[in-house]
Amino acid sequence: MPTSTSVRLAARPTGLPTDETWSVVAEATADLKPGEFLARVKQISLDPAMRGWLDDRPSYVPPVSLGSVMRAGTVAEVVESTHRRIPAGATVVGTFGVQEYAVSSGAGVEVCDPALGSASQYLGVLGITGLTAYFGLFKHGRPQAGDTVLVSAAAGAVGSVVGQLARISGCRVVGIAGGPDKCAYLVDTLGFDAAIDYHEGSVRKAIARECPAGVDVYFDNVGGEILDAALANLATGARVVICGAISQYNEAQRAPGPANYMSLLVRRATMTGFLYFDDAADFPIARQRIASWIAEGRVIAHETIVPGTVADFPRVFERLFTGEKLGKLILDITGTPA
Amino acid sequence: MPTSTSVRLAARPTGLPTDETWSVVAEATADLKPGEFLARVKQISLDPAMRGWLDDRPSYVPPVSLGSVMRAGTVAEVVESTHRRIPAGATVVGTFGVQEYAVSSGAGVEVCDPALGSASQYLGVLGITGLTAYFGLFKHGRPQAGDTVLVSAAAGAVGSVVGQLARISGCRVVGIAGGPDKCAYLVDTLGFDAAIDYHEGSVRKAIARECPAGVDVYFDNVGGEILDAALANLATGARVVICGAISQYNEAQRAPGPANYMSLLVRRATMTGFLYFDDAADFPIARQRIASWIAEGRVIAHETIVPGTVADFPRVFERLFTGEKLGKLILDITGTPA
Numbered sequence: 162m163p164t165s166t167s168v169r170l171a172a173r174p175t176g177l178p179t180d181e182t183w184s185v186v187a188e189a190t191a192d193l194k195p196g197e198f199l200a201r202v203k204q205i206s207l208d209p210a211m212r213g214w215l216d217d218r219p220s221y222v223p224p225v226s227l228g229s230v231m232r233a234g235t236v237a238e239v240v241e242s243t244h245r246r247i248p249a250g251a252t253v254v255g256t257f258g259v260q261e262y263a264v265s266s267g268a269g270v271e272v273c274d275p276a277l278g279s280a281s282q283y284l285g286v287l288g289i290t291g292l293t294a295y296f297g298l299f300k301h302g303r304p305q306a307g308d309t310v311l312v313s314a315a316a317g318a319v320g321s322v323v324g325q326l327a328r329i330s331g332c333r334v335v336g337i338a339g340g341p342d343k344c345a346y347l348v349d350t351l352g353f354d355a356a357i358d359y360h361e362g363s364v365r366k367a368i369a370r371e372c373p374a375g376v377d378v379y380f381d382n383v384g385g386e387i388l389d390a391a392l393a394n395l396a397t398g399a400r401v402v403i404c405g406a407i408s409q410y411n412e413a414q415r416a417p418g419p420a421n422y423m424s425l426l427v428r429r430a431t432m433t434g435f436l437y438f439d440d441a442a443d444f445p446i447a448r449q450r451i452a453s454w455i456a457e458g459r460v461i462a463h464e465t466i467v468p469g470t471v472a473d474f475p476r477v478f479e480r481l482f483t484g485e486k487l488g489k490l491i492l493d494i495t496g497t498p499a
Numbered sequence: 500m501p502t503s504t505s506v507r508l509a510a511r512p513t514g515l516p517t518d519e520t521w522s523v524v525a526e527a528t529a530d531l532k533p534g535e536f537l538a539r540v541k542q543i544s545l546d547p548a549m550r551g552w553l554d555d556r557p558s559y560v561p562p563v564s565l566g567s568v569m570r571a572g573t574v575a576e577v578v579e580s581t582h583r584r585i586p587a588g589a590t591v592v593g594t595f596g597v598q599e600y601a602v603s604s605g606a607g608v609e610v611c612d613p614a615l616g617s618a619s620q621y622l623g624v625l626g627i628t629g630l631t632a633y634f635g636l637f638k639h640g641r642p643q644a645g646d647t648v649l650v651s652a653a654a655g656a657v658g659s660v661v662g663q664l665a666r667i668s669g670c671r672v673v674g675i676a677g678g679p680d681k682c683a684y685l686v687d688t689l690g691f692d693a694a695i696d697y698h699e700g701s702v703r704k705a706i707a708r709e710c711p712a713g714v715d716v717y718f719d720n721v722g723g724e725i726l727d728a729a730l731a732n733l734a735t736g737a738r739v740v741i742c743g744a745i746s747q748y749n750e751a752q753r754a755p756g757p758a759n760y761m762s763l764l765v766r767r768a769t770m771t772g773f774l775y776f777d778d779a780a781d782f783p784i785a786r787q788r789i790a791s792w793i794a795e796g797r798v799i800a801h802e803t804i805v806p807g808t809v810a811d812f813p814r815v816f817e818r819l820f821t822g823e824k825l826g827k828l829i830l831d832i833t834g835t836p837a
Binding site for chain 1: 558
């Protein structure tokens with residue numbers, strides 16, 4: 162069996178991960194047991210939620226344990242198989258982690274359909290981030306034509322899809338992003354109705370200006386002050402969808418909660434948290450629809466694909482929080498000598 | 500027309516109202532115009548939400564303006580009428596304010612049905628607080644038999660009804676209240692399954708102990724640390740109903756929001772604000788049902804009725820926040836010489 166290099170959790174970080182957080186280890190891959198397959202990882206998904214998995218506290222998934230391979234969504238090619246459903250040569254998507262090779266029983270693994278999308282799209286717009294946008298917006302945001310939909314981290318992998326799905330739904334769409342380039346991208350390329358640069362002045366006043374009838378759906382990826390600014394601008398009956406809190410993930414101290422939460426009462430509004438994988442039964446229809454919209458040019462899913470080796474994971478991971486990316490961030494290790 | 504004494508807002512308070520907040524004024528009542536009636540106020544409802552009406556900021560109702568009669572729900576007797584639907588002699592419920600006499604066009608006024616309940620019940624369990632409990636729990640909490648329902652300010656006018664309606668719904672009911680007497684009342688008189696005294700130790704740990712399968716419905720009347728403690732103990736799919744934030748109403752500084760709000764994501768939970776009067780179309784059926792449960796002894800609605808004059812309003816109002824009351828707080832001015 163081949164030697165596999167992996168990135169492991171060496172120490173739990175306080176705030177942003179540092180060099181001490183990670184260790185790079187090369188080991189022989191375990192032999193296959195009956196029913197298992199060996200997969201060679203091609204692309205590794207990088208998502209802000211991964212930061213939460215590094216902390217030793219209960220959440221929707223257990224923390225990554227010290228010394229373990231860092232958990233990550235991946236696309237891989239099956240190189241050897243005794244699995245009855247997944248043959249050698251198949252391209253599969255699964256949580257194989259930050260390593261070159263993985264041995265799997267097939268649990269939680271899906272075979273990619275190349276007619277539907279590329280490998281990287283299976284990690285992005287047809288995978289974790291696209292499905293998060295789809296179910297978060299449609300199931301929990303419940304947009305109706307004519308609604309005003311506001312989304313934060315709007316140039317990110319989730320936010321950019323949320324905005325485009327809301328446009329398809331006949332809504333006015335306002336995105337919040339950092340910097341003039343991202344804001345121009347939202348309006349000029351993705352077709353948002355307006356964009357707010359959170360570096361420029363009061364976000365609260367900007368929301369009031371761009372959403373004069375109030376915000377019917379707020380899709381929150383960031384938490385913190387921007388969540389409070391959105392709560393101050395809700396329309397009656399608004400739906401606030403809690404998808405993430407990027408602004409908080411690297412805070413050493415637990416940040417205060419949204420001080421304006423009583424707007425929920427004044428506006429008879431709802432704030433809902435969700436996790437996309439609860440809707441796994443509906444993934445096929447969601448993927449079909451998103452793929453159709455991509456084919457029609459109605460959904461554009463930008464990817465920032467960084468070529469490298471698994472050892473590059475720590476520095477690519479930092480880009481999730483520095484903003485140096487557009488859309489879905491992926492580490493592509495197919496160039497690594499096998 | 501009779502002289503009417505009223506309590507008016509003289510100055511906006513910071514924190515708890517003081518003597519400077521109020522002025523007591525006696526004036527002749529205006530003459531009736533065609534279609535109007537004159538009502539003599541009998542009982543005045545005191546509710547924590549009234550504190551919010553004293554602040555000069557936008558909310559679900561406009562602030563009470565300086566110099567105006569303090570807004571309050573009341574039961575009154577019609578003493579003279581040119582109104583086609585509301586005759587002299589009728590007992591009516593309406594927002595007549597803290598004054599002895601009111602002239603009304605009948606807008607927003609309902610005639611009480613003595614077969615359904617007493618005047619004070621029309622302010623409490625069949626009025627603002629009971630209807631708030633009914634719609635907040637049933638429409639937004641959506642309790643199912645077997646659920647665990649947690650309610651704060653559980654010995655109050657809203658919380659005590661919420662708990663009993665949840666018991667009728669087949670739920671395990673846990674109340675949070677201040678002091679051993681109120682806790683004993685919840686369990687021994689109202690039939691709650693358990694009570695938590697928030698003066699005794701960690702509320703968060705107490706909730707974990709009394710709600711071992713997690714909290715399916717949390718009905719929040721208080722905000723602050725207790726809301727955070729409840730958020731830390733949610734079951735998957737929990738519904739958090741935001742009814743009020745008594746702990747915050749008299750804070751001069753805006754308090755931090757619920758730091759544990761990301762539990763909504765981890766637990767796929769919902770936090771919803773509501774106002775009972777949005778469901779006015781369903782008041783008749785709600786009142787019928789509550790009255791039936793009272794008749795069957797399944798709902799007990801304690802009232803703290805304080806006899807006095809309108810000038811006693813300021814000191815009775817304080818009891819909303821000192822905890823010196825059980826159930827619904829009412830100022831009864833029927834003893835005032837006419």
